[in-house]
Amino acid sequence: PTDGGQSYLELNPINLWIPRVREIVSYEPTPEEIANGDRKLFLNYKHSFAYCPWDNQIYSRSWGGIIGKFDPQSRVGRFVIDDGQPEVESYLAFDPLEPHMMYLCFQHRQCIYRMDVSKPIKERKLELYAGGINIAGWRDGKRLDAEFNSPKQIAFNSQGILFVADRNNHCVRQITRDGMVSTAGGIPGSWGTTNGAPDEAQFDNPFGIAIDKDDNIIIGEDHSNRMLRKLTLE
Numbered sequence: 001p002t003d004g005g006q007s008y009l010e011l012n013p014i015n016l017w018i019p020r021v022r023e024i025v026s027y028e029p030t031p032e033e034i035a036n037g038d039r040k041l042f043l044n045y046k047h048s049f050a051y052c053p054w055d056n057q058i059y060s061r062s063w064g065g066i067i068g069k070f071d072p073q074s075r076v077g078r079f080v081i082d083d084g085q086p087e088v089e090s091y092l093a094f095d096p097l098e099p100h101m102m103y104l105c106f107q108h109r110q111c112i113y114r115m116d117v118s119k120p121i122k123e124r125k126l127e128l129y130a131g132g133i134n135i136a137g138w139r140d141g142k143r144l145d146a147e148f149n150s151p152k153q154i155a156f157n158s159q160g161i162l163f164v165a166d167r168n169n170h171c172v173r174q175i176t177r178d179g180m181v182s183t184a185g186g187i188p189g190s191w192g193t194t195n196g197a198p199d200e201a202q203f204d205n206p207f208g209i210a211i212d213k214d215d216n217i218i219i220g221e222d223h224s225n226r227m228l229r230k231l232t233l234e
Helices: 031-035
Strands: 007-010 020-023 046-052 057-062 066-070 076-082 090-094 101-106 111-116 127-131 151-156 162-166 171-175 180-185 206-211 217-221 228-231
Touching (some): 162 217
Parallel strands (some): 151 206
Antiparallel strands (some): 007 020, 066 076, 090 101, 101 111, 111 127, 151 162, 217 228
C-alpha cells in the first residue's frame, strides 16, 4: 500500500518485478445494497494489505477506520465495514485454518481484534481478541489478560499460530490456537542485536514480520540497526 488515496504498488514477475502504480476503482453500490449497509469505498492512509483465501480479495484498512477489499485482477474495490475507530494505525492477517477470519492489530490501542468477513455487512463487527484496549505493558497468559506495547505487524504460520511484532517490548509474541499468549523470542523491555536462543536473543523495535514456507519467522527492525532477523522455533 501507498500512504495517501487509493493507489498502491504492484510488483509482478510478468513485469520483471518493476513496481507499477495501480489504483483501486470503487464499486458503485445499488440503492438496495446501500439500504443493506453498503457504501462507496474510499481508502486513505493505508498501512497494511492482507490476501484473503476465502474470497480471493485483498483487504486493507484506512487510518480513518474504513475497511475495504479489492480484486487483485480487476482492481474493483468494495466497502467492508466502518469500524468506528478512526486515527489508529492497523495491520491485518487472515487465519489459514479459518480463512474467513480477519485479524487486525491496532498499534495505539495495544490490542488485536478479529472479524468474520463472510457475514453480511450489517452483521460484521470487530471482536476484541487479545490484549487490553489502551493498556500498554508486557504480560503473557490468556489472550484477553495479555498485554502488548505498541504491537505492529502480525502473521500466521502453517499451524495457525499468530505471531506479533511487539515493538516497544522489543520481542516477538505468539498466540496459540487455544488462546495462550507467550513470548516467542526476545527479552521483554531489553533491546539489542544479540543473536542466540529465542529467550537470549535481543531485538530492537521489531516492526515487520513475515513467515516463510518452513515456518521461519522473518523480523524487520525499524530502529538504529535496521536489520532483518530470522527466528526459528523448534
